[in-house]
Amino acid sequence: MLPEIRTTIPGPASRALAERLRACESRNVTYLADDFPVFWQRAQGTNVWDADGNRFLDLTGAFAVASLGHGNPAITGALIDQAGTLLHGMGDVHPSELKVQLCERLSALTFERWGAGSGKSVLGCSGFEAVEAALKTAHLAAGKPGIISFCGGYHGTGYGTLAAGAMPRFRDPFAKQLAEIGNVMPFGMPGLEQTRAALANGEIGAVLVEPILGRGGKVVPEAEFLPALRALCDEFGALLIVDEIYTGLNRTGKLFACEHWGVVPDIICLGKALTGGFPLSACVGKAEIMDAWPQSDGEAIHTATFLGHPVGCAMALASLEQHADPAIADAVVATGEKFVSALAAIDVPGIGDVRGLGLMLGLELPADTDSGALIAAALRDGIILLADGPGGGVLAFAPPFTICDEEIAFACDWLQEYLRASFASSS
Ligand SMILES: Cc1ncc(COP(=O)(O)O)c(C=O)c1O
Numbered sequence: 001m002l003p004e005i006r007t008t009i010p011g012p013a014s015r016a017l018a019e020r021l022r023a024c025e026s027r028n029v030t031y032l033a034d035d036f037p038v039f040w041q042r043a044q045g046t047n048v049w050d051a052d053g054n055r056f057l058d059l060t061g062a063f064a065v066a067s068l069g070h071g072n073p074a075i076t077g078a079l080i081d082q083a084g085t086l087l088h089g090m091g092d093v094h095p096s097e098l099k100v101q102l103c104e105r106l107s108a109l110t111f112e113r114w115g116a117g118s119g120k121s122v123l124g125c126s127g128f129e130a131v132e133a134a135l136k137t138a139h140l141a142a143g144k145p146g147i148i149s150f151c152g153g154y155h156g157t158g159y160g161t162l163a164a165g166a167m168p169r170f171r172d173p174f175a176k177q178l179a180e181i182g183n184v185m186p187f188g189m190p191g192l193e194q195t196r197a198a199l200a201n202g203e204i205g206a207v208l209v210e211p212i213l214g215r216g217g218k219v220v221p222e223a224e225f226l227p228a229l230r231a232l233c234d235e236f237g238a239l240l241i242v243d244e245i246y247t248g249l250n251r252t253g254k255l256f257a258c259e260h261w262g263v264v265p266d267i268i269c270l271g272k273a274l275t276g277g278f279p280l281s282a283c284v285g286k287a288e289i290m291d292a293w294p295q296s297d298g299e300a301i302h303t304a305t306f307l308g309h310p311v312g313c314a315m316a317l318a319s320l321e322q323h324a325d326p327a328i329a330d331a332v333v334a335t336g337e338k339f340v341s342a343l344a345a346i347d348v349p350g351i352g353d354v355r356g357l358g359l360m361l362g363l364e365l366p367a368d369t370d371s372g373a374l375i376a377a378a379l380r381d382g383i384i385l386l387a388d389g390p391g392g393g394v395l396a397f398a399p400p401f402t403i404c405d406e407e408i409a410f411a412c413d414w415l416q417e418y419l420r421a422s423f424a425s426s427s
Contacts, residue, residue, distance in 0.1 A: 003057040003382025011052030014038045035376040043070035058384045064398040067273040074318045082314035091307030099308035120290035122283045127245040127271030128156020130281035134267045138206030138239040141292035146204040150187040152216025188221040199236035211257035214246035217389025218362030226261040245271040253333040253358030280312030332358045342412040348419040361397040
């Protein structure tokens with residue numbers, strides 16, 4: 001459904017909520033400005049309604065979480081049923097059957113489907129926890145603490161993920177608290193020789209990589225890159241950890257992005273769209289590698305209160321049931337192609353690349369574009385957008401897969417008009 005266009009966004013209810021939040025939430029969490037944010041009240045499909053009753057078109061999928069559509073009926077139904085039956089379990093002591101089912105399903109969809117044995121999981125809540133479980137596994141399995149990660153990569157804001165290598169903005173304020181384990185390489189083939197040299201030095205237990213940079217600007221590497229990392233990890237005895245928290249579950253037009261290059265990782269990290277809206281993540285590794293974790297003697301060395309949350313597991317099972325249907329990947333490819341064509345047809349001086357795969361797309365803005373102003377203007381005109389990449393120079397598109405032709409056309413027409421007007425006023 002197309003958005004409503006109102007020029008008074010944020011409206012009075014959102015403004016009042018922003019003022020209250022300013023007084024009670026720590027600074028540097030929610031960005032609060034005169035024209036930002038709106039407070040979400042409900043969402044369905046590709047649409048979000050705010051506290052003032054305005055309807056928006058969501059081109060972000062709420063951080064690529066709502067892939068199957070906001071309020072997906074099967075997922076919501078699973079949540080409601082489960083909440084009325086068992087709201088909370090004892091994740092690593094007396095878990096629910098749903099945890100068993102989810103771990104089995106994750107194994108079936110990854111290593112078993114890839115013909116690479118079976119998988120074992122460590123479940124978590126946020127995405128960064130899955131990555132940190134993977135980093136711990138690498139240390140146990142490879143016996144080497146060092147980690148290689150890549151420039152422009154984003155793996156979350158926990159201390160382990162920051163130490164592994166993070167954008168300076170997230171890492172620098174806390175650098176003195178971080179272990180010296182990260183080695184950050186250029187992303188893509190230009191970084192390969194340096195990666196090889198670091199691996200040859202011996203103390204690297206894991207190579208941590210996003211198959212396509214998400215927050216780094218929707219950068220798709222050369223076709224040789226991921227296979228080359230696989231080969232280097234095999235040569236030097238390091239684990240290949242693919243962080244598919246953003247790219248996973250059909251977002252790029254394959255169930256998992258590593259499948260574009262036929263690469264089987266040692267560990268895959270999932271989150272975001274796994275449940276479509278509940279904080280649950282998974283570190284899924286090859287069974288033999290995960291068996292580097294010692295048997296529990298009654299007190300686990302890695303646990304969390306909400307690990308294997310029954311509501312999250314029920315939602316993940318409902319979501320995976322849908323994601324396992326290859327028709328979803330086909331639909332994402334077809335819709336993605338239409339979106340790319342519409343973005344590529346935007347005719348404005350200075351506009352750069354359209355890049356990405358499936359419905360994980362980026363549009364490089366003309367060099368002098370103020371992406372913050374663009375995002376605020378889009379919001380006023382009913383479109384929820386985010387920017388990625390260095391300096392926010394890449395508009396990011398990760399809409400619900402349910403986005404239709406009319407909505408794509410609406411968004412691209414709006415963008416063309418906005419960019420033409422800003423070019424006219426700056427020249
Ligand atoms: C590739 C990737 N890894 C990890 C994370 C961190 O996930 P979370 O914010 O759930 O901790 C994100 C979040 O955007 C991500 O895009």
